[in-house]
Amino acid sequence: MATVSAPESIVARLAYVKAPTRDQIADNSQVVATVTAVLKDVRERGDAAVREYAKKFDGAELDRFEVSAVDRQRAVDELDVQTRSDTEFAIANVRRFAEAQLSTIQPLEIEPYPGLHLGHRVIPIQRVGAYVPGGRFPLLSAPIMTIVPGKVAGCDEVVACLPPNAHRAMIAGCHLSGADRIFLIGGAQAVAAMAYGTETVPQVHKIMGPGNAFVNEAKRQVFGPVGIDQLAGPSEIFVVADASGDPELIAADLLGQAEHDVRTRVGLITTDRALAEATLAEVERQLNVLATAKVAELSWRDYGEIVVCDDEAAMIAYSDHVAAEHLQVHTKDPHGFGAKLRNYGSLFIGRNASVVYSDKNVGTNHTLPTMGAAKYTGGLWVGSYVKIATHQWLEDKAIRVVAPPAIRQSDSEGLEGHRKAAEIRLRRLG
Template identity: 45%
Template sequence: MMKILKKAQERTEEDRKELSRMVQEIIDNVRGNGDEALKEYSRKFDQCERVSMRVSKEEVREAYMQLSPQEVADLKAAASNIQAFAKAQRETVKPLENFSPMPGIFLGHRIIPVKSCCCYVPGGNYPLYSTALMLIIPAKTAGVERVTACSPVMKGTGKINPKTLAAMDIAGVDEIYAVGGAQAIAAFSYGTEEIAPVDMIVGPGNRFVTEAKRQCYGQVGIDFVAGPSEVLVIADGSGTPEIVAADLLAQSEHDVNAKGMVVTTDEAFGKAVMEAVERELEQLETADIARKSWETYGEVVVVSDLDEAVNLVNEYAPEHLELNVQNPDALIPGLCNYGSLFIGENTAEVFGDYASGTNHTLPTLKAARYTGGVWVGTFLKTCTQQSMTPEAMRNIAPLVSRLADGEGLKGHRQAADIRFTSQK
């Protein structure tokens, strides 16, 4: 019997109509007025007076000068792991040639990178320079010819955070633009005088960015529509409450809408985690955000056994899933809905956030039911092809003619029949 020790507040549907209207207005303005609209929003939202949104090589050099040698080395070390895993993933995606379902018919597919993409790197509460690595490196590894990146400026400065700029450069970006928000999504979707449009936009953002991606989808490809960050921990009571508490608060500090959840078979452990959260909040520098997030959306649930835990997790489909249990391998085959999996107490979710090599741009709000996170394959198209011999054509044409006729599509039938009759 499931028991809830701490219940999360239900997420209320935001005023979607008003948000949709505001974002549509921004998109229309950018489509109609191009760079002038972007500059208007930059002045309004970021107190930015940049003449050109394109970041120069000189600005990138200046950014490196503001970083310590250790900071640069750390970015390069994280980039190395991310790139190594991306290359390994790329090697698993292969073309297929000359598959024959019947004699004389040859089927296959090619793996083709998208031509261009924009990697949206948030500014927001924190400069998420790690996201620059997570988006740009897989795109470059996939073979995207033109990889652009954008990020909001630090308010009042007219410049992107120097660590974010360095991360973009280390990742191998081709173009960088100092612009953010829904207006950036519109610019890269439809193009302006300075910004050429792209084929795909990836990366997280606030609700305006998310809504803009939703509205521009179709004009441009997107990774997915992402919401607030989530972590769920399955625990059997064998772990350390303070470690679980730290992982919950690591997500909770993202923003006040983030969610941390524990599903445990041990009620005493669940209570110990809640107590450990309160102790850490007393000394956590980001406690203002983390406390509000935890109090509003934190959840601790006690279940009768690990099978029930697995069923609950698959229903919830969390972004990050941690297995803090004695025998995690026994649970893995039953788990099918999650963004990324962290196996065992040694494997902190934050390791994946920064440097272990897997991607941290992951599906939220139950999107893990139908998609995984950003990876090399996000930027690849699998495009099929076929060819056939005259004999194979004569064999298949009557079948296709009958199938087309059954649907009432006489033009389809004729396209099959004419080949059959002309080859007799």
């Protein structure tokens, strides 16, 4: 297995109190082969193939994939009062934040030269697909994060797919979040159905949402004719902390994320060895009483790390190298320190800002870049559901300005058709 090491400029300034035993996901060649076959089959045979894979992978035999309006409402009615209230609280917060973000994306019109008009429009994507993972637990926030921003953005249609064996509350969550259509299709076959369309599932223009290794690989393979939000690997959380860090809080936050998956990457980056050692001991103590320790302990054993840095500069450099999905700042001046960081999916400033709040209901999106992708992109947001499409129009007087250099450039490039297209317009002006 290949490893991804810290840059040499940082290595000499690091000391591991706990080093990870694994640095990346194992070879997934079998996943690639399986997904390739599923995509080809669904593309060629549509619903029939989807139905067979539902039985093979999910043990579900369905006459129809789409959840009817009656069953959608029944799923909502089955929610207990508190769960429905909490779900609607989270939906309201995500919607409010998405609306605020959308208000910052403005159309543009400029006139750099008299008569030359340039601009762009903000155009909602017509139809998007939201993959809603099933998982070991019913993640009630998952449909909220992928469906609500699409409705706020103004997409004509948001199509949701979730595994046939997903908890009924997940159907309710899709309905309350505003999904236009809901299908009980999971895994790579769901991605294929949305990407290519079937007899019953409409073809979408972009697919959003995280999933397992098969979903991720399917998104990778269909990308091109259909868009995707990002490729999401196992979850990650890192905490950067100085001597003011609280080992009990840090350990609780690390394990809170580690219980997601045995491949979750969790870590502490600090300048204080005493904090590092205290956090190590605290993680072990909390694992002894954690109900989900069976998963969290494997994650901690294989992917957990605690790094002690020589100074603040090394801590910042190593954090930016990791580019964690979730990055918590536990320092004396968390706002000042946070402003120095640049590579993260979402930043949690101060000890009160636990990932759990963002995961569930504060309003920021929990679908975020992993595996170092935060070095070049942010997470899912309302802007993921719109296109910024440019336009231009010219008055006659602008042609006199732009045509001569365009003609000369086309001529130097040997592109006669380009040159003539510019010349004819200039000539008609006399």
